[in-house]
Amino acid sequence: MSERAKQRAKVTFEGVSKSFDQRGGILDVLEDIDLTVADGEFVCLLGPSGCGKSTLLNIVGGFERPTAGRVTIDGVEVEGPDARxxxxxxxxxxxxxxxxxxxxxxxxxxxxxxxxxxxxxxxxxxxxxxxxxxxxxxxxxxxxxxxxxxxxxxxxxPDVIYMDEPFGALDSLTRLTMRSEIIRIWQQERNTILFVTHDVDESIQIADRIVVFTPRPGRVAEIVEVGLEHPRDLGSPEYGEIKNRLYELLGVRHVI
Ligand SMILES: Nc1ncnc2c1ncn2[C@@H]1O[C@H](COP(=O)(O)OP(=O)(O)OP(=O)(O)O)[C@@H](O)[C@H]1O
Ligand SMILES: [Mg+2]
Incomplete structure:
Protein backbone atom coordinates (compact mmCIF):
# COMPACT_ATOMS: atom_id res chain seq x y z
CA MET A 1 0.00 0.00 0.00
CA SER A 2 1.36 3.44 -0.90
CA GLU A 3 2.10 6.05 1.76
CA ARG A 4 -0.78 8.16 0.54
CA ALA A 5 -3.29 5.32 0.63
CA LYS A 6 -2.47 4.91 4.33
CA GLN A 7 -3.30 8.55 5.00
CA ARG A 8 -6.85 9.48 5.81
CA ALA A 9 -8.92 10.77 2.89
CA LYS A 10 -10.05 14.33 3.57
CA VAL A 11 -11.73 15.49 0.37
CA THR A 12 -13.15 13.20 -2.32
CA PHE A 13 -14.58 14.06 -5.70
CA GLU A 14 -16.60 11.22 -7.21
CA GLY A 15 -17.66 11.54 -10.83
CA VAL A 16 -18.12 15.30 -10.53
CA SER A 17 -19.45 17.04 -13.64
CA LYS A 18 -20.72 20.56 -14.04
CA SER A 19 -22.62 22.26 -16.86
CA PHE A 20 -23.95 25.80 -16.93
CA ASP A 21 -26.93 27.16 -18.83
CA GLN A 22 -25.57 30.03 -20.85
CA ARG A 23 -27.95 32.08 -22.98
CA GLY A 24 -30.07 29.10 -23.92
CA GLY A 25 -27.13 26.77 -24.57
CA ILE A 26 -25.45 24.32 -22.25
CA LEU A 27 -21.79 24.80 -21.44
CA ASP A 28 -20.03 21.67 -20.19
CA VAL A 29 -17.33 22.86 -17.83
CA LEU A 30 -16.19 19.85 -15.79
CA GLU A 31 -16.44 16.20 -16.76
CA ASP A 32 -16.26 13.21 -14.48
CA ILE A 33 -13.68 14.40 -11.97
CA ASP A 34 -12.44 11.70 -9.59
CA LEU A 35 -9.92 12.77 -6.99
CA THR A 36 -9.07 11.96 -3.40
CA VAL A 37 -7.09 14.47 -1.37
CA ALA A 38 -5.44 13.16 1.80
CA ASP A 39 -5.69 14.90 5.14
CA GLY A 40 -2.93 17.51 5.35
CA GLU A 41 -2.05 17.24 1.69
CA PHE A 42 -1.13 20.21 -0.53
CA VAL A 43 -2.68 19.71 -3.95
CA CYS A 44 -2.43 22.06 -6.92
CA LEU A 45 -5.09 22.22 -9.61
CA LEU A 46 -3.31 23.20 -12.82
CA GLY A 47 -4.92 23.84 -16.17
CA PRO A 48 -5.57 26.33 -18.94
CA SER A 49 -7.82 29.33 -18.47
CA GLY A 50 -11.49 28.39 -18.57
CA CYS A 51 -11.04 24.67 -17.85
CA GLY A 52 -13.15 24.86 -14.70
CA LYS A 53 -10.62 25.20 -11.85
CA SER A 54 -12.47 27.97 -10.03
CA THR A 55 -15.75 26.16 -10.65
CA LEU A 56 -14.34 23.05 -8.98
CA LEU A 57 -13.27 25.10 -5.95
CA ASN A 58 -16.73 26.68 -5.82
CA ILE A 59 -18.25 23.19 -5.81
CA VAL A 60 -16.05 21.84 -3.01
CA GLY A 61 -16.53 25.14 -1.16
CA GLY A 62 -20.30 24.62 -1.29
CA PHE A 63 -21.12 27.66 -3.47
CA GLU A 64 -22.09 25.64 -6.55
CA ARG A 65 -23.78 22.26 -6.85
CA PRO A 66 -22.33 19.68 -9.24
CA THR A 67 -24.58 18.66 -12.15
CA ALA A 68 -23.54 15.04 -11.50
CA GLY A 69 -21.42 13.25 -8.93
CA ARG A 70 -20.63 14.29 -5.38
CA VAL A 71 -17.98 15.81 -3.17
CA THR A 72 -17.38 14.74 0.40
CA ILE A 73 -15.22 16.12 3.19
CA ASP A 74 -14.52 13.74 6.07
CA GLY A 75 -17.06 11.43 4.45
CA VAL A 76 -19.88 14.00 4.60
CA GLU A 77 -21.36 15.30 1.37
CA VAL A 78 -20.79 19.03 0.78
CA GLU A 79 -24.12 20.80 0.54
CA GLY A 80 -23.19 24.39 1.33
CA PRO A 81 -20.42 26.62 2.65
CA ASP A 82 -18.88 25.69 5.99
CA ALA A 83 -17.06 28.05 8.37
CA ARG A 84 -14.31 25.49 9.00
CA PRO A 158 -9.55 26.02 8.98
CA ASP A 159 -9.16 22.33 8.26
CA VAL A 160 -9.26 22.95 4.50
CA ILE A 161 -8.05 26.07 2.66
CA TYR A 162 -9.05 26.84 -0.92
CA MET A 163 -6.67 29.14 -2.71
CA ASP A 164 -7.62 30.51 -6.13
CA GLU A 165 -4.52 32.00 -7.77
CA PRO A 166 -3.79 33.84 -4.54
CA PHE A 167 -0.48 35.26 -5.73
CA GLY A 168 -1.56 36.06 -9.28
CA ALA A 169 -1.47 39.83 -8.80
CA LEU A 170 1.98 39.94 -7.22
CA ASP A 171 5.31 40.62 -8.90
CA SER A 172 7.50 37.57 -9.55
CA LEU A 173 9.91 38.12 -6.61
CA THR A 174 7.08 38.59 -4.11
CA ARG A 175 5.37 35.52 -5.52
CA LEU A 176 8.51 33.46 -4.84
CA THR A 177 8.64 34.72 -1.25
CA MET A 178 4.94 34.09 -0.70
CA ARG A 179 5.27 30.54 -1.99
CA SER A 180 8.00 29.67 0.50
CA GLU A 181 6.04 31.43 3.26
CA ILE A 182 2.91 29.43 2.53
CA ILE A 183 4.93 26.21 2.57
CA ARG A 184 6.50 27.15 5.91
CA ILE A 185 3.07 27.87 7.38
CA TRP A 186 1.56 24.71 5.93
CA GLN A 187 4.39 22.59 7.38
CA GLN A 188 3.55 24.08 10.76
CA GLU A 189 -0.25 23.90 10.56
CA ARG A 190 -0.81 20.92 8.20
CA ASN A 191 -4.15 22.10 6.85
CA THR A 192 -5.36 20.43 3.68
CA ILE A 193 -4.81 22.89 0.83
CA LEU A 194 -6.38 22.98 -2.64
CA PHE A 195 -4.48 25.58 -4.61
CA VAL A 196 -5.52 26.69 -8.11
CA THR A 197 -2.87 28.01 -10.44
CA HIS A 198 -2.05 28.12 -14.12
CA ASP A 199 1.61 28.66 -13.33
CA VAL A 200 3.62 25.49 -13.95
CA ASP A 201 6.60 26.56 -11.81
CA GLU A 202 4.37 27.60 -8.95
CA SER A 203 2.73 24.18 -8.89
CA ILE A 204 6.07 22.31 -8.80
CA GLN A 205 7.43 24.60 -6.09
CA ILE A 206 4.59 24.05 -3.67
CA ALA A 207 2.48 20.94 -4.32
CA ASP A 208 2.65 17.37 -3.07
CA ARG A 209 0.62 16.42 -6.13
CA ILE A 210 -0.46 18.36 -9.20
CA VAL A 211 -3.80 17.60 -10.82
CA VAL A 212 -3.49 18.58 -14.48
CA PHE A 213 -6.72 19.43 -16.28
CA THR A 214 -7.55 19.29 -19.97
CA PRO A 215 -9.02 22.37 -21.67
CA ARG A 216 -12.78 22.79 -21.14
CA PRO A 217 -14.61 20.63 -20.45
CA GLY A 218 -12.03 20.05 -17.73
CA ARG A 219 -11.14 16.43 -17.13
CA VAL A 220 -8.22 15.09 -15.12
CA ALA A 221 -5.46 14.61 -17.70
CA GLU A 222 -3.02 13.22 -15.13
CA ILE A 223 -2.08 13.52 -11.50
CA VAL A 224 1.63 14.24 -11.14
CA GLU A 225 3.36 13.37 -7.87
CA VAL A 226 6.09 15.90 -7.12
CA GLY A 227 7.97 13.87 -4.50
CA LEU A 228 10.69 16.50 -3.81
CA GLU A 229 11.64 17.64 -0.33
CA HIS A 230 11.14 21.26 0.72
CA PRO A 231 12.95 23.58 0.21
CA ARG A 232 13.04 22.53 -3.42
CA ASP A 233 15.99 22.92 -5.73
CA LEU A 234 14.53 24.67 -8.76
CA GLY A 235 17.58 23.76 -10.83
CA SER A 236 17.56 20.00 -10.13
CA PRO A 237 17.10 17.48 -12.96
CA GLU A 238 14.02 16.06 -11.19
CA TYR A 239 12.44 19.53 -11.17
CA GLY A 240 13.19 19.86 -14.90
CA GLU A 241 11.65 16.46 -15.64
CA ILE A 242 8.41 17.31 -13.86
CA LYS A 243 8.30 20.64 -15.64
CA ASN A 244 8.70 18.97 -19.04
CA ARG A 245 5.97 16.47 -18.20
CA LEU A 246 3.56 19.22 -17.14
CA TYR A 247 4.17 21.23 -20.30
CA GLU A 248 3.67 18.08 -22.35
CA LEU A 249 0.34 17.41 -20.60
CA LEU A 250 -0.72 21.00 -21.18
CA GLY A 251 0.22 20.68 -24.85
CA VAL A 252 2.78 23.48 -24.74
CA ARG A 253 6.39 23.42 -25.96
CA HIS A 254 8.58 25.58 -23.76
CA VAL A 255 11.93 24.90 -25.41
CA ILE A 256 13.05 27.86 -27.52
N1 LIG B 1 -21.83 30.94 -12.78
C1 LIG B 1 -21.53 30.65 -14.04
N2 LIG B 1 -22.50 30.68 -14.99
C2 LIG B 1 -22.20 30.36 -16.26
N3 LIG B 1 -20.99 30.00 -16.71
C3 LIG B 1 -20.00 29.97 -15.81
C4 LIG B 1 -20.20 30.28 -14.44
N4 LIG B 1 -19.03 30.14 -13.76
C5 LIG B 1 -18.13 29.78 -14.68
N5 LIG B 1 -18.70 29.64 -15.91
C6 LIG B 1 -18.01 29.22 -17.14
O1 LIG B 1 -17.29 28.04 -16.85
C7 LIG B 1 -16.04 28.01 -17.53
C8 LIG B 1 -14.96 27.73 -16.51
O2 LIG B 1 -14.80 28.87 -15.67
P1 LIG B 1 -13.78 28.86 -14.45
O3 LIG B 1 -13.86 30.20 -13.87
O4 LIG B 1 -14.07 27.70 -13.58
O5 LIG B 1 -12.40 28.60 -15.20
P2 LIG B 1 -10.92 28.64 -14.62
O6 LIG B 1 -10.29 27.33 -14.97
O7 LIG B 1 -10.93 29.03 -13.20
O8 LIG B 1 -10.26 29.78 -15.53
P3 LIG B 1 -9.14 30.90 -15.14
O9 LIG B 1 -7.82 30.17 -15.12
O10 LIG B 1 -9.21 31.85 -16.28
O11 LIG B 1 -9.51 31.50 -13.83
C9 LIG B 1 -15.93 29.35 -18.25
O12 LIG B 1 -16.19 29.14 -19.62
C10 LIG B 1 -16.98 30.22 -17.63
O13 LIG B 1 -17.57 31.06 -18.60
MG1 LIG C 1 -10.28 30.73 -12.17
Missing amino acids: RVFVFQEYGIFPWASAWDNIALGLRHLPRSEREEIVQRTIDMVGLSGFESAYPMELSGGMKQRVEVARALAVS
Missing part, protein backbone atom coordinates in the same frame (compact mmCIF):
# COMPACT_ATOMS: atom_id res chain seq x y z
CA ARG A 85 -13.20 25.93 5.37
CA VAL A 86 -11.97 29.18 3.91
CA PHE A 87 -11.07 30.75 0.60
CA VAL A 88 -8.05 32.88 -0.20
CA PHE A 89 -8.34 34.89 -3.39
CA GLN A 90 -6.17 37.64 -4.75
CA GLU A 91 -5.73 40.64 -2.48
CA TYR A 92 -9.13 42.12 -3.29
CA GLY A 93 -10.82 40.22 -0.48
CA ILE A 94 -9.70 42.49 2.35
CA PHE A 95 -11.73 45.46 3.52
CA PRO A 96 -10.10 48.82 2.73
CA TRP A 97 -11.80 50.55 5.67
CA ALA A 98 -10.41 48.18 8.30
CA SER A 99 -6.86 47.92 9.68
CA ALA A 100 -4.79 44.78 9.15
CA TRP A 101 -5.66 43.76 12.70
CA ASP A 102 -9.40 44.28 12.24
CA ASN A 103 -9.43 42.50 8.88
CA ILE A 104 -7.85 39.45 10.48
CA ALA A 105 -10.12 39.59 13.53
CA LEU A 106 -13.30 39.67 11.43
CA GLY A 107 -14.01 35.96 11.57
CA LEU A 108 -13.36 35.78 15.32
CA ARG A 109 -16.07 38.05 16.66
CA HIS A 110 -17.71 35.16 18.50
CA LEU A 111 -14.62 34.58 20.66
CA PRO A 112 -13.80 36.23 23.99
CA ARG A 113 -11.57 39.26 23.57
CA SER A 114 -8.41 37.78 25.10
CA GLU A 115 -8.59 34.68 22.95
CA ARG A 116 -9.29 36.76 19.85
CA GLU A 117 -6.30 38.99 20.52
CA GLU A 118 -4.01 36.07 21.05
CA ILE A 119 -5.06 34.44 17.76
CA VAL A 120 -4.76 37.65 15.74
CA GLN A 121 -1.28 38.33 17.14
CA ARG A 122 -0.18 34.76 16.47
CA THR A 123 -1.36 34.83 12.83
CA ILE A 124 0.13 38.29 12.28
CA ASP A 125 3.47 36.97 13.50
CA MET A 126 3.08 33.85 11.40
CA VAL A 127 2.66 35.77 8.13
CA GLY A 128 5.39 38.29 8.99
CA LEU A 129 3.24 41.39 9.49
CA SER A 130 4.37 42.31 13.00
CA GLY A 131 4.52 46.07 13.36
CA PHE A 132 1.79 46.65 10.76
CA GLU A 133 -1.19 45.72 12.92
CA SER A 134 -2.82 49.13 12.68
CA ALA A 135 -1.98 49.83 9.03
CA TYR A 136 -4.83 50.15 6.53
CA PRO A 137 -4.71 48.21 3.23
CA MET A 138 -3.87 51.38 1.26
CA GLU A 139 -0.74 51.72 3.41
CA LEU A 140 0.41 48.17 2.58
CA SER A 141 2.20 46.73 -0.46
CA GLY A 142 0.48 44.10 -2.63
CA GLY A 143 2.44 41.32 -0.93
CA MET A 144 1.53 42.62 2.53
CA LYS A 145 -2.16 42.83 1.63
CA GLN A 146 -1.95 39.24 0.51
CA ARG A 147 -0.40 38.34 3.86
CA VAL A 148 -3.40 39.93 5.57
CA GLU A 149 -5.66 37.81 3.41
CA VAL A 150 -3.72 34.65 4.31
CA ALA A 151 -3.68 35.58 8.01
CA ARG A 152 -7.43 36.15 7.99
CA ALA A 153 -7.92 32.66 6.57
CA LEU A 154 -5.52 31.04 9.06
CA ALA A 155 -7.05 32.84 12.05
CA VAL A 156 -10.19 30.69 11.97
CA SER A 157 -8.09 27.46 12.16
Whole structure:
Protein backbone atom coordinates (compact mmCIF):
# COMPACT_ATOMS: atom_id res chain seq x y z
CA MET A 1 0.00 0.00 0.00
CA SER A 2 1.36 3.44 -0.90
CA GLU A 3 2.10 6.05 1.76
CA ARG A 4 -0.78 8.16 0.54
CA ALA A 5 -3.29 5.32 0.63
CA LYS A 6 -2.47 4.91 4.33
CA GLN A 7 -3.30 8.55 5.00
CA ARG A 8 -6.85 9.48 5.81
CA ALA A 9 -8.92 10.77 2.89
CA LYS A 10 -10.05 14.33 3.57
CA VAL A 11 -11.73 15.49 0.37
CA THR A 12 -13.15 13.20 -2.32
CA PHE A 13 -14.58 14.06 -5.70
CA GLU A 14 -16.60 11.22 -7.21
CA GLY A 15 -17.66 11.54 -10.83
CA VAL A 16 -18.12 15.30 -10.53
CA SER A 17 -19.45 17.04 -13.64
CA LYS A 18 -20.72 20.56 -14.04
CA SER A 19 -22.62 22.26 -16.86
CA PHE A 20 -23.95 25.80 -16.93
CA ASP A 21 -26.93 27.16 -18.83
CA GLN A 22 -25.57 30.03 -20.85
CA ARG A 23 -27.95 32.08 -22.98
CA GLY A 24 -30.07 29.10 -23.92
CA GLY A 25 -27.13 26.77 -24.57
CA ILE A 26 -25.45 24.32 -22.25
CA LEU A 27 -21.79 24.80 -21.44
CA ASP A 28 -20.03 21.67 -20.19
CA VAL A 29 -17.33 22.86 -17.83
CA LEU A 30 -16.19 19.85 -15.79
CA GLU A 31 -16.44 16.20 -16.76
CA ASP A 32 -16.26 13.21 -14.48
CA ILE A 33 -13.68 14.40 -11.97
CA ASP A 34 -12.44 11.70 -9.59
CA LEU A 35 -9.92 12.77 -6.99
CA THR A 36 -9.07 11.96 -3.40
CA VAL A 37 -7.09 14.47 -1.37
CA ALA A 38 -5.44 13.16 1.80
CA ASP A 39 -5.69 14.90 5.14
CA GLY A 40 -2.93 17.51 5.35
CA GLU A 41 -2.05 17.24 1.69
CA PHE A 42 -1.13 20.21 -0.53
CA VAL A 43 -2.68 19.71 -3.95
CA CYS A 44 -2.43 22.06 -6.92
CA LEU A 45 -5.09 22.22 -9.61
CA LEU A 46 -3.31 23.20 -12.82
CA GLY A 47 -4.92 23.84 -16.17
CA PRO A 48 -5.57 26.33 -18.94
CA SER A 49 -7.82 29.33 -18.47
CA GLY A 50 -11.49 28.39 -18.57
CA CYS A 51 -11.04 24.67 -17.85
CA GLY A 52 -13.15 24.86 -14.70
CA LYS A 53 -10.62 25.20 -11.85
CA SER A 54 -12.47 27.97 -10.03
CA THR A 55 -15.75 26.16 -10.65
CA LEU A 56 -14.34 23.05 -8.98
CA LEU A 57 -13.27 25.10 -5.95
CA ASN A 58 -16.73 26.68 -5.82
CA ILE A 59 -18.25 23.19 -5.81
CA VAL A 60 -16.05 21.84 -3.01
CA GLY A 61 -16.53 25.14 -1.16
CA GLY A 62 -20.30 24.62 -1.29
CA PHE A 63 -21.12 27.66 -3.47
CA GLU A 64 -22.09 25.64 -6.55
CA ARG A 65 -23.78 22.26 -6.85
CA PRO A 66 -22.33 19.68 -9.24
CA THR A 67 -24.58 18.66 -12.15
CA ALA A 68 -23.54 15.04 -11.50
CA GLY A 69 -21.42 13.25 -8.93
CA ARG A 70 -20.63 14.29 -5.38
CA VAL A 71 -17.98 15.81 -3.17
CA THR A 72 -17.38 14.74 0.40
CA ILE A 73 -15.22 16.12 3.19
CA ASP A 74 -14.52 13.74 6.07
CA GLY A 75 -17.06 11.43 4.45
CA VAL A 76 -19.88 14.00 4.60
CA GLU A 77 -21.36 15.30 1.37
CA VAL A 78 -20.79 19.03 0.78
CA GLU A 79 -24.12 20.80 0.54
CA GLY A 80 -23.19 24.39 1.33
CA PRO A 81 -20.42 26.62 2.65
CA ASP A 82 -18.88 25.69 5.99
CA ALA A 83 -17.06 28.05 8.37
CA ARG A 84 -14.31 25.49 9.00
CA ARG A 85 -13.20 25.93 5.37
CA VAL A 86 -11.97 29.18 3.91
CA PHE A 87 -11.07 30.75 0.60
CA VAL A 88 -8.05 32.88 -0.20
CA PHE A 89 -8.34 34.89 -3.39
CA GLN A 90 -6.17 37.64 -4.75
CA GLU A 91 -5.73 40.64 -2.48
CA TYR A 92 -9.13 42.12 -3.29
CA GLY A 93 -10.82 40.22 -0.48
CA ILE A 94 -9.70 42.49 2.35
CA PHE A 95 -11.73 45.46 3.52
CA PRO A 96 -10.10 48.82 2.73
CA TRP A 97 -11.80 50.55 5.67
CA ALA A 98 -10.41 48.18 8.30
CA SER A 99 -6.86 47.92 9.68
CA ALA A 100 -4.79 44.78 9.15
CA TRP A 101 -5.66 43.76 12.70
CA ASP A 102 -9.40 44.28 12.24
CA ASN A 103 -9.43 42.50 8.88
CA ILE A 104 -7.85 39.45 10.48
CA ALA A 105 -10.12 39.59 13.53
CA LEU A 106 -13.30 39.67 11.43
CA GLY A 107 -14.01 35.96 11.57
CA LEU A 108 -13.36 35.78 15.32
CA ARG A 109 -16.07 38.05 16.66
CA HIS A 110 -17.71 35.16 18.50
CA LEU A 111 -14.62 34.58 20.66
CA PRO A 112 -13.80 36.23 23.99
CA ARG A 113 -11.57 39.26 23.57
CA SER A 114 -8.41 37.78 25.10
CA GLU A 115 -8.59 34.68 22.95
CA ARG A 116 -9.29 36.76 19.85
CA GLU A 117 -6.30 38.99 20.52
CA GLU A 118 -4.01 36.07 21.05
CA ILE A 119 -5.06 34.44 17.76
CA VAL A 120 -4.76 37.65 15.74
CA GLN A 121 -1.28 38.33 17.14
CA ARG A 122 -0.18 34.76 16.47
CA THR A 123 -1.36 34.83 12.83
CA ILE A 124 0.13 38.29 12.28
CA ASP A 125 3.47 36.97 13.50
CA MET A 126 3.08 33.85 11.40
CA VAL A 127 2.66 35.77 8.13
CA GLY A 128 5.39 38.29 8.99
CA LEU A 129 3.24 41.39 9.49
CA SER A 130 4.37 42.31 13.00
CA GLY A 131 4.52 46.07 13.36
CA PHE A 132 1.79 46.65 10.76
CA GLU A 133 -1.19 45.72 12.92
CA SER A 134 -2.82 49.13 12.68
CA ALA A 135 -1.98 49.83 9.03
CA TYR A 136 -4.83 50.15 6.53
CA PRO A 137 -4.71 48.21 3.23
CA MET A 138 -3.87 51.38 1.26
CA GLU A 139 -0.74 51.72 3.41
CA LEU A 140 0.41 48.17 2.58
CA SER A 141 2.20 46.73 -0.46
CA GLY A 142 0.48 44.10 -2.63
CA GLY A 143 2.44 41.32 -0.93
CA MET A 144 1.53 42.62 2.53
CA LYS A 145 -2.16 42.83 1.63
CA GLN A 146 -1.95 39.24 0.51
CA ARG A 147 -0.40 38.34 3.86
CA VAL A 148 -3.40 39.93 5.57
CA GLU A 149 -5.66 37.81 3.41
CA VAL A 150 -3.72 34.65 4.31
CA ALA A 151 -3.68 35.58 8.01
CA ARG A 152 -7.43 36.15 7.99
CA ALA A 153 -7.92 32.66 6.57
CA LEU A 154 -5.52 31.04 9.06
CA ALA A 155 -7.05 32.84 12.05
CA VAL A 156 -10.19 30.69 11.97
CA SER A 157 -8.09 27.46 12.16
CA PRO A 158 -9.55 26.02 8.98
CA ASP A 159 -9.16 22.33 8.26
CA VAL A 160 -9.26 22.95 4.50
CA ILE A 161 -8.05 26.07 2.66
CA TYR A 162 -9.05 26.84 -0.92
CA MET A 163 -6.67 29.14 -2.71
CA ASP A 164 -7.62 30.51 -6.13
CA GLU A 165 -4.52 32.00 -7.77
CA PRO A 166 -3.79 33.84 -4.54
CA PHE A 167 -0.48 35.26 -5.73
CA GLY A 168 -1.56 36.06 -9.28
CA ALA A 169 -1.47 39.83 -8.80
CA LEU A 170 1.98 39.94 -7.22
CA ASP A 171 5.31 40.62 -8.90
CA SER A 172 7.50 37.57 -9.55
CA LEU A 173 9.91 38.12 -6.61
CA THR A 174 7.08 38.59 -4.11
CA ARG A 175 5.37 35.52 -5.52
CA LEU A 176 8.51 33.46 -4.84
CA THR A 177 8.64 34.72 -1.25
CA MET A 178 4.94 34.09 -0.70
CA ARG A 179 5.27 30.54 -1.99
CA SER A 180 8.00 29.67 0.50
CA GLU A 181 6.04 31.43 3.26
CA ILE A 182 2.91 29.43 2.53
CA ILE A 183 4.93 26.21 2.57
CA ARG A 184 6.50 27.15 5.91
CA ILE A 185 3.07 27.87 7.38
CA TRP A 186 1.56 24.71 5.93
CA GLN A 187 4.39 22.59 7.38
CA GLN A 188 3.55 24.08 10.76
CA GLU A 189 -0.25 23.90 10.56
CA ARG A 190 -0.81 20.92 8.20
CA ASN A 191 -4.15 22.10 6.85
CA THR A 192 -5.36 20.43 3.68
CA ILE A 193 -4.81 22.89 0.83
CA LEU A 194 -6.38 22.98 -2.64
CA PHE A 195 -4.48 25.58 -4.61
CA VAL A 196 -5.52 26.69 -8.11
CA THR A 197 -2.87 28.01 -10.44
CA HIS A 198 -2.05 28.12 -14.12
CA ASP A 199 1.61 28.66 -13.33
CA VAL A 200 3.62 25.49 -13.95
CA ASP A 201 6.60 26.56 -11.81
CA GLU A 202 4.37 27.60 -8.95
CA SER A 203 2.73 24.18 -8.89
CA ILE A 204 6.07 22.31 -8.80
CA GLN A 205 7.43 24.60 -6.09
CA ILE A 206 4.59 24.05 -3.67
CA ALA A 207 2.48 20.94 -4.32
CA ASP A 208 2.65 17.37 -3.07
CA ARG A 209 0.62 16.42 -6.13
CA ILE A 210 -0.46 18.36 -9.20
CA VAL A 211 -3.80 17.60 -10.82
CA VAL A 212 -3.49 18.58 -14.48
CA PHE A 213 -6.72 19.43 -16.28
CA THR A 214 -7.55 19.29 -19.97
CA PRO A 215 -9.02 22.37 -21.67
CA ARG A 216 -12.78 22.79 -21.14
CA PRO A 217 -14.61 20.63 -20.45
CA GLY A 218 -12.03 20.05 -17.73
CA ARG A 219 -11.14 16.43 -17.13
CA VAL A 220 -8.22 15.09 -15.12
CA ALA A 221 -5.46 14.61 -17.70
CA GLU A 222 -3.02 13.22 -15.13
CA ILE A 223 -2.08 13.52 -11.50
CA VAL A 224 1.63 14.24 -11.14
CA GLU A 225 3.36 13.37 -7.87
CA VAL A 226 6.09 15.90 -7.12
CA GLY A 227 7.97 13.87 -4.50
CA LEU A 228 10.69 16.50 -3.81
CA GLU A 229 11.64 17.64 -0.33
CA HIS A 230 11.14 21.26 0.72
CA PRO A 231 12.95 23.58 0.21
CA ARG A 232 13.04 22.53 -3.42
CA ASP A 233 15.99 22.92 -5.73
CA LEU A 234 14.53 24.67 -8.76
CA GLY A 235 17.58 23.76 -10.83
CA SER A 236 17.56 20.00 -10.13
CA PRO A 237 17.10 17.48 -12.96
CA GLU A 238 14.02 16.06 -11.19
CA TYR A 239 12.44 19.53 -11.17
CA GLY A 240 13.19 19.86 -14.90
CA GLU A 241 11.65 16.46 -15.64
CA ILE A 242 8.41 17.31 -13.86
CA LYS A 243 8.30 20.64 -15.64
CA ASN A 244 8.70 18.97 -19.04
CA ARG A 245 5.97 16.47 -18.20
CA LEU A 246 3.56 19.22 -17.14
CA TYR A 247 4.17 21.23 -20.30
CA GLU A 248 3.67 18.08 -22.35
CA LEU A 249 0.34 17.41 -20.60
CA LEU A 250 -0.72 21.00 -21.18
CA GLY A 251 0.22 20.68 -24.85
CA VAL A 252 2.78 23.48 -24.74
CA ARG A 253 6.39 23.42 -25.96
CA HIS A 254 8.58 25.58 -23.76
CA VAL A 255 11.93 24.90 -25.41
CA ILE A 256 13.05 27.86 -27.52
N1 LIG B 1 -21.83 30.94 -12.78
C1 LIG B 1 -21.53 30.65 -14.04
N2 LIG B 1 -22.50 30.68 -14.99
C2 LIG B 1 -22.20 30.36 -16.26
N3 LIG B 1 -20.99 30.00 -16.71
C3 LIG B 1 -20.00 29.97 -15.81
C4 LIG B 1 -20.20 30.28 -14.44
N4 LIG B 1 -19.03 30.14 -13.76
C5 LIG B 1 -18.13 29.78 -14.68
N5 LIG B 1 -18.70 29.64 -15.91
C6 LIG B 1 -18.01 29.22 -17.14
O1 LIG B 1 -17.29 28.04 -16.85
C7 LIG B 1 -16.04 28.01 -17.53
C8 LIG B 1 -14.96 27.73 -16.51
O2 LIG B 1 -14.80 28.87 -15.67
P1 LIG B 1 -13.78 28.86 -14.45
O3 LIG B 1 -13.86 30.20 -13.87
O4 LIG B 1 -14.07 27.70 -13.58
O5 LIG B 1 -12.40 28.60 -15.20
P2 LIG B 1 -10.92 28.64 -14.62
O6 LIG B 1 -10.29 27.33 -14.97
O7 LIG B 1 -10.93 29.03 -13.20
O8 LIG B 1 -10.26 29.78 -15.53
P3 LIG B 1 -9.14 30.90 -15.14
O9 LIG B 1 -7.82 30.17 -15.12
O10 LIG B 1 -9.21 31.85 -16.28
O11 LIG B 1 -9.51 31.50 -13.83
C9 LIG B 1 -15.93 29.35 -18.25
O12 LIG B 1 -16.19 29.14 -19.62
C10 LIG B 1 -16.98 30.22 -17.63
O13 LIG B 1 -17.57 31.06 -18.60
MG1 LIG C 1 -10.28 30.73 -12.17
